[in-house]
Amino acid sequence: MARIVYLGTPEYGVPALQALATQHQVVAVVTQPDRMAGRGRCRVCAPPVKEAALALGIGPILQPQRLRRDKAALALLRALEADLFVLAAYGQILPQAVLDIPPHGCIGLHASLLPRWRGAAPVARAIQHGDAETGITLMATDAGVDTGAIIAQRRLSIADDDTTETLTARLADLAAATLLETLPDWLAGRITPTPQSEQGVTYAPPVSPEEGELDWTLSARALDCQVRAMTPWPGAYTTYEGVRLKVLRAHADPDWRGGEAPGTVLVDDGGASVVTGEGLLTLDALQLAGRKPMDAQQFCRGQRGFAECTLG
Numbered sequence: 136m137a138r139i140v141y142l143g144t145p146e147y148g149v150p151a152l153q154a155l156a157t158q159h160q161v162v163a164v165v166t167q168p169d170r171m172a173g174r175g176r177c178r179v180c181a182p183p184v185k186e187a188a189l190a191l192g193i194g195p196i197l198q199p200q201r202l203r204r205d206k207a208a209l210a211l212l213r214a215l216e217a218d219l220f221v222l223a224a225y226g227q228i229l230p231q232a233v234l235d236i237p238p239h240g241c242i243g244l245h246a247s248l249l250p251r252w253r254g255a256a257p258v259a260r261a262i263q264h265g266d267a268e269t270g271i272t273l274m275a276t277d278a279g280v281d282t283g284a285i286i287a288q289r290r291l292s293i294a295d296d297d298t299t300e301t302l303t304a305r306l307a308d309l310a311a312a313t314l315l316e317t318l319p320d321w322l323a324g325r326i327t328p329t330p331q332s333e334q335g336v337t338y339a340p341p342v343s344p345e346e347g348e349l350d351w352t353l354s355a356r357a358l359d360c361q362v363r364a365m366t367p368w369p370g371a372y373t374t375y376e377g378v379r380l381k382v383l384r385a386h387a388d389p390d391w392r393g394g395e396a397p398g399t400v401l402v403d404d405g406g407a408s409v410v411t412g413e414g415l416l417t418l419d420a421l422q423l424a425g426r427k428p429m430d431a432q433q434f435c436r437g438q439r440g441f442a443e444c445t446l447g
Contacts, residue, residue: 137218137322138162140237141193143184147303148223150311151244152184155221156191158315162215164188165208167226168198184223203230212236218322222276223310231278239322243276244310246303247339248288250331253281254339258306259299261339263364265356268292269302271310273317275328284328287317296386298366344369351398351447355387355414362416373398373446375423375438380446383428384419391415402442406431409446 141152142165155161164184172180181189188196197212199205213236220241222229234241247257249272254260261269270290274283289309293302320326347369349358362371362385371382391414395401399410408415422428423438435441 136160137239137318138216140165140212140215140217140220141184141188141223142166142220142225142229143223144182144226145224146183147246147307147310148184148225148244149187150307151221151223151314152187152193153191154311154315156193159318161188161191161193162217163195163197163212164193165197165199165202165212165225168200202227202233209233219318220276221314228278228280229276234276234278241276242286242314242318242321243272243274243281243283244314245272245274245281246306246310248272248290249274249281249285250333250336252337252339255341257339258303259339259342259364260337262293262297262299262302263360265360266293269306271306271313273310273313274331282331284330286321286326286328287313289313296363298363300367342369347371349373349382349447351409352412354389355391355411355416356389358411358416359385359387375441375444375446379424381422381424381428382418382420383422385416386419387414387416389414396445398445398447400441400444400446402435407435407441 137159139155139159139161140163141155141161143152144167166182166184169179169181172178185196197208199208202208217237219239220237222241223244245257247261248270252260268290270288272288273286275286277283291305291309347365349361349371362382365371372379373382374380393410395410397410397412401408406418408417418431420428420430421434
């Protein structure tokens with residue numbers, strides 16, 4: 136049983152923490168500070184990893200604003216005499232001084248097949264770019280941005296209806312299982328990590344709110360990928376009669392051909408579709424600003440002017 140310090144913040148990091156707690160001694164959790172959230176940012180929300188640690192009875196829980204500058208947190212990490220650090224979307228780059236603390240280093244759980252999609256938003260970027268598969272990488276974390284040598288990788292197909300939310304959940308479970316499977320050999324020194332290839336490097340910058348806006352001159356296939364990549368945040372959207380209209384679910388008909396301008400809405404008994412630069416994007420679920428989500432048929436019944444209007 137190894138002594139492990141776990142560093143993680145979002146939901147992606149929860150399954151691995153829970154898995155480690157069944158077979159090893161998690162001696163501390165390091166996560167981001169609590170943040171204000173909700174409408175109007177009126178309530179304090181703890182990171183999902185903190186909530187999981189509390190439920191598991193794990194402590195101490197450290198939440199430094201900047202780990203590299205927090206002398207008390209660094210001193211405690213050294214005093215814990217952990218065998219290994221495990222890192223899963225913590226949200227801060229660890230300095231070499233932190234990486235050098237545990238004798239077995241720091242294993243990072245990254246949600247892509249490195250070196251593809253280094254960076255903060257690997258799942259969203261994989262979906263956005265229409266990748267057929269992705270996976271997880273266990274790496275020997277270094278001071279770079281997802282540049283560490285590869286300890287293990289597992290592949291996962293991306294389903295046609297996967298969103299960033301659903302795919303992240305599946306990757307988190309895969310990372311947890313792979314971590315437990317790999318740890319015995321890593322701790323025994325039976326694994327030599329492989330340096331990442333210099334070929335095929337791509338970067339996954341953070342998603343910005345503006346990336347949710349749909350450009351109807353793009354192809355239906357590209358827009359379908361965009362909707363799924365932006366779900367649940369920041370959400371894909373367009374404009375209908377001057378009001379923001381969220382596209383919650385959609386699917387592409389890339390082979391459709393017609394003469395209407397991109398952005399034109401076509402309504403039939405089955406719901407609504409939008410003409411794109413190439414093909415049709417069928418709208419499955421929508422939400423007008425200030426209203427409840429509804430399927431496209433319900434929306435069309437309540438918005439008689441939706442047919443033949445132009446979005447965007």
